[in-house]
Amino acid sequence: MNDRELELAHATRAALRSVPTGVAVVTAVREGEARGITINAFTSVSLEPPTLLICVNRQARSYLYIAHSRRFALNVLAADQREIAERFSGKRREMQFEGLSVERGIGGIPLLAGAVAHFECAVSQEHAVGSHSIFIAEVERATHRAGEPLGYFDGAFRSFALERTS
Numbered sequence: 793m794n795d796r797e798l799e800l801a802h803a804t805r806a807a808l809r810s811v812p813t814g815v816a817v818v819t820a821v822r823e824g825e826a827r828g829i830t831i832n833a834f835t836s837v838s839l840e841p842p843t844l845l846i847c848v849n850r851q852a853r854s855y856l857y858i859a860h861s862r863r864f865a866l867n868v869l870a871a872d873q874r875e876i877a878e879r880f881s882g883k884r885r886e887m888q889f890e891g892l893s894v895e896r897g898i899g900g901i902p903l904l905a906g907a908v909a910h911f912e913c914a915v916s917q918e919h920a921v922g923s924h925s926i927f928i929a930e931v932e933r934a935t936h937r938a939g940e941p942l943g944y945f946d947g948a949f950r951s952f953a954l955e956r957t958s
């Protein structure tokens with residue numbers, strides 16, 4: 793990158809600190825082994841058919857699990873699951889799920905207990921963009937529960953104040 797590109801990347805990163813997001817762990821299984829990765833780059837795409845997208849760094853270990861199996865679960869974390877977000881954003885090589893309560897979803901993919909929403913998805917498209925791949929996926933099952941989601945804003949995990957604005 794030249795100086796101008798570096799400056800633009802820096803400014804983009806800084807401006808993104810002003811964008812609040814939810815936090816999710818994407819889980820996937822490859823050859824019987826499960827892996828998860830914390831992400832905040834996820835959003836809905838369509839309801840006809842129900843479709844969402846996630847963005848995953850192709851350097852991440854989880855990338856190959858998703859790219860090869862073409863299936864994943866998006867576990868949207870609750871406000872009290874900050875430690876789970878930290879666990880799945882660390883470079884822990886093994887035993888990622890040790891001590892966690894999980895159910896097995898479609899294809900044996902782990903669903904994290906306590907999440908506010910689970911989306912079980914089948915990848916329909918992958919688009920490589922820069923360092924990341926966008927996975928567009930059809931939702932095959934979606935569940936949710938009442939509760940406050942975990943937020944991320946200005947470089948830190950946050951709780952959302954759930955009062956409605958007037």
Ligand SMILES: Cc1cc2nc3c(=O)[nH]c(=O)nc-3n(C[C@H](O)[C@H](O)[C@H](O)COP(=O)(O)O)c2cc1C
Nearest residue numbers: 829830831832833847848849852853854880881882
């Ligand atoms: C709040 C937060 C949001 C993140 N969002 C993303 C994301 O959207 N996509 C991504 O590829 N990595 C994201 N990461 C980084 C991954 O969680 C991190 O690189 C992880 O260690 C990769 O693990 P792996 O190499 O074991 O798969 C995020 C991390 C944090 C803490």
